[in-house]
Amino acid sequence: MEFFTEFNRLTTLLNSFAYNLTKNAEDAKDLYQETAFRAITNRDKFRPGTNLKAWLFTIMKNIFINNYRKKVKANTIMDNTDNLYYLNSGRESIDNAADSNILIKELKGMIELLDDSTRIPFLMHYQGFKYQEIADHLSLPLGTVKSRIFFARKELKAKIARQYGKLREQ
Numbered sequence: 001m002e003f004f005t006e007f008n009r010l011t012t013l014l015n016s017f018a019y020n021l022t023k024n025a026e027d028a029k030d031l032y033q034e035t036a037f038r039a040i041t042n043r044d045k046f047r048p049g050t051n052l053k054a055w056l057f058t059i060m061k062n063i064f065i066n067n068y069r070k071k072v073k074a075n076t077i078m079d080n081t082d083n084l085y086y087l088n089s090g091r092e093s094i095d096n097a098a099d100s101n102i103l104i105k106e107l108k109g110m111i112e113l114l115d116d117s118t119r120i121p122f123l124m125h126y127q128g129f130k131y132q133e134i135a136d137h138l139s140l141p142l143g144t145v146k147s148r149i150f151f152a153r154k155e156l157k158a159k160i161a162r163q164y165g166k167l168r169e170q
Helices: 002-009 011-022 025-041 052-074 082-088 098-112 116-126 131-138 142-169
Strands: none
Touching: 002 011, 002 025, 002 052, 011 025, 011 052, 025 052, 098 116, 098 142, 116 131, 116 142, 131 142
């Protein structure tokens, strides 16, 4: 009974220590419960006349350290493949823009092949000019500018479909 009385007296200190270790209320409760369970199941190993508080704090600290090590180990990837394939192909990768650079060059080439009457309004719109600004600059009606940009997009979509449509089938 003396063990349980002393244990109950130290409950507040144990909860505070658990919170200081975990910095999370729910984790602190779990740590306290695990400590209480281990202390009660191993109370026969406690020697009367020694410092119960130090014994309980040591149990709690060891449980916390073991749990921390388990978490770290769970996040560690073991790679037994040749050349450490999985570790070397992880999240850290180098961007290689070669594909997109080739596609951009091809797209620019397609745009250059457009007729000047549709290419110029399309490029101006692409560069951020508003429809009205394009119309004023080219001395064209607003509706004509909109339709030329529409036809340029339509023609580019058709060229892209012809060029890359066969890739989708693979």
